[in-house]
Amino acid sequence: MTHLRRRAGTSAVLAGLTIAAFAAASASAATPTAPAPAPKPAGPTFSVTPVGSSGALLLHGTPGRVLHGAVRVHNTTGHTITVVLRRADVRNASNGNADYDTSSGSGTGGWLRLATTDVRLAPRASRDVAFTATVPTTATGASHYAGIVAVDAKDLASAAGKGGKKRSFSFNRVTRQALPLTIRLPGPLTRSLALRSAAINVQPVGAGLILNLLPGGTELIQSATIRLRVTRGSTVVLRSTAGLGQLFPGEPLAYRIPWRGKPTKGSYQVSGVITPRGAAPISINQQVTFTPAKAAALKQATPALPGTAASSSMPMWVWIALAAGAAGLLALLITVWKLARRPLRPVA
Amino acid sequence: MRSFLHPRVTRVTAAIAVVAAFAVVPVAAQAADTDATGTLAAGALTNVAPVITPFNATLTGVTQTIQTDVGASSVTDATGSGAGYSVTVSATAPTVGGVAAGAGTGSTLTLTPTDATAAAGNPALVGPDTSAPVALGAVAATISNAAAGSGQGEWDYAAGANDLSVVIPGDASAGAYSSTLTFTTAPPVA
Incomplete structure (x- = not known):
């Protein structure tokens, strides 16, 4: 009899462990996993500074002239590196400040010629790289903006690796240093900002109010503030106060204000004011419509369930499986404990 | 003895003080003119x-x-x-x-x-x-x-x-x- 009880207890424990193991296995199989924690990044490998000035570059000229300047590239590491220099056009980042675009060179960046683009540097070494800016004879307007962008060649090579044998959703990172260049030509300096349109737009991340802005004039706007509210009838559905960085003339900007929750079909009233520094403010008082087509697109595009954290969260059914396994294990352990505590009867 | 030494000590002390003052003045002037010079070069x-x-x-x-x-x-x-x-x-x-x-x-x-x-x-x-x-x-x-x-x-x-x-x-x-x-x-x- 004692032997039988022991066997029953052992079987119960094994069954409990099996249930727990299945629950744990299913949990680990379903969880979005983070392959490895992010290591601490190393320090900067290089720096780039203007020669003969600090901060931004500023050149004065006239149409048809060739202007000269130089930048200094410095290796901050104890090993040899190659720094890649690129000329860049300046456009507006989505919330203001310069976005350095090295892809085309169709803007003012195309006026630049660098003496060299690949700068190989010995440990702790520096090198000056000259550049020219050829102002077209047809150039008009008092200010033209471009930039010189520096990148560690190793970063570019890593980003161009196309994933290799990676099996996860991975991210490359490129660290760039940019030096802005202003080319000032004769002419009056003026600033202006226009709101071309406002609309509700749908993206996979949700709905948003888009303000299509166009800075004008001949000089950048240092900053701007936006204060607006969106109403339907007497109900305020969205209120926003935001700041924009530097805004460059002639470059459009689509500023997006995330919508809290989901808009519903129909019209909304947008009212408020945009105040650019050094330019006339803009009053906003217009209607935007959330069409049935956009409502359908929003339903299709956005997740029905709240977000899943790759590093820690698990689907609800996994939690239920784990809870069931734990409950089963607990019940079996209690059974074993009770069996063990029962007094032994002599065998007849 | 006490009356003889007292004026003499006083005079000597006064003389030393005057000489010392002349010595200190240029030192002080020199200290005021000595600046710690140096340039902090701009980093990146x-x-x-x-x-x-x-x-x-x-x-x-x-x-x-x-x-x-x-x-x-x-x-x-x-x-x-x-x-x-x-x-x-x-x-x-x-x-x-x-x-x-x-x-x-x-x-x-x-x-x-x-x-x-x-x-x-x-x-x-x-x-x-x-x-x-x-x-x-x-x-x-x-x-x-x-x-x-x-x-x-x-x-x-x-x-x-x-x-x-x-x-x-x-x-x-x-x-x-x-x-x-x-x-x-x-x-x-x-």
């Missing part, structure tokens, strides 16, 4: 971009949002100019093996920047501002901005758990995706 504006944790997920047939961790980063303004700076981020559309997938996940990355804190040894009080969560795409977005007179020295951005959201469309193609995030630091345009 640099940044260290964060490492972003890769993840694995299973397609479910409906659009889902995956969140992943963003590592620590920093920006250092050693220019001594106090001109300020900005940090912008752009992202390429996720691709599989360098090729845009049929059903990609473009414009679906959202980054939540963490606040900047002065690094140990940086006494500056006013740091750069950080932006609200920004959608990442080909056009860069500003995630941190130091106005003129702020943000000098080294500033650290703490690692943020789940600070990058990736929306995976329900009809996305299976594969090993990768996206390149470019972090650019620049002084303000003159």
Whole structure:
């Protein structure tokens, strides 16, 4: 009899462990996993500074002239590196400040010629790289903006690796240093900002109010503030106060204000004011419509369930499986404990 | 003896004091004219971009949002100019093996920047501002901005758990995706 009880207890424990193991296995199989924690990044490998000035570059000229300047590239590491220099056009980042675009060179960046683009540097070494800016004879307007962008060649090579044998959703990172260049030509300096349109737009991340802005004039706007509210009838559905960085003339900007929750079909009233520094403010008082087509697109595009954290969260059914396994294990352990505590009867 | 020495000692002491005064005056004058000279050369504006944790997920047939961790980063303004700076981020559309997938996940990355804190040894009080969560795409977005007179020295951005959201469309193609995030630091345009 004692032997039988022991066997029953052992079987119960094994069954409990099996249930727990299945629950744990299913949990680990379903969880979005983070392959490895992010290591601490190393320090900067290089720096780039203007020669003969600090901060931004500023050149004065006239149409048809060739202007000269130089930048200094410095290796901050104890090993040899190659720094890649690129000329860049300046456009507006989505919330203001310069976005350095090295892809085309169709803007003012195309006026630049660098003496060299690949700068190989010995440990702790520096090198000056000259550049020219050829102002077209047809150039008009008092200010033209471009930039010189520096990148560690190793970063570019890593980003161009196309994933290799990676099996996860991975991210490359490129660290760039940019030096802005202003080319000032004769002419009056003026600033202006226009709101071309406002609309509700749908993206996979949700709905948003888009303000299509166009800075004008001949000089950048240092900053701007936006204060607006969106109403339907007497109900305020969205209120926003935001700041924009530097805004460059002639470059459009689509500023997006995330919508809290989901808009519903129909019209909304947008009212408020945009105040650019050094330019006339803009009053906003217009209607935007959330069409049935956009409502359908929003339903299709956005997740029905709240977000899943790759590093820690698990689907609800996994939690239920784990809870069931734990409950089963607990019940079996209690059974074993009770069996063990029962007094032994002599065998007849 | 006492009466003889007393005036003499007094006179000698007075003479020594006068001579000493003449000796001290030029020394003091010399001390006032001796400046500690030296030049503090301008350093550079640099940044260290964060490492972003890769993840694995299973397609479910409906659009889902995956969140992943963003590592620590920093920006250092050693220019001594106090001109300020900005940090912008752009992202390429996720691709599989360098090729845009049929059903990609473009414009679906959202980054939540963490606040900047002065690094140990940086006494500056006013740091750069950080932006609200920004959608990442080909056009860069500003995630941190130091106005003129702020943000000098080294500033650290703490690692943020789940600070990058990736929306995976329900009809996305299976594969090993990768996206390149470019972090650019620049002084303000003159």
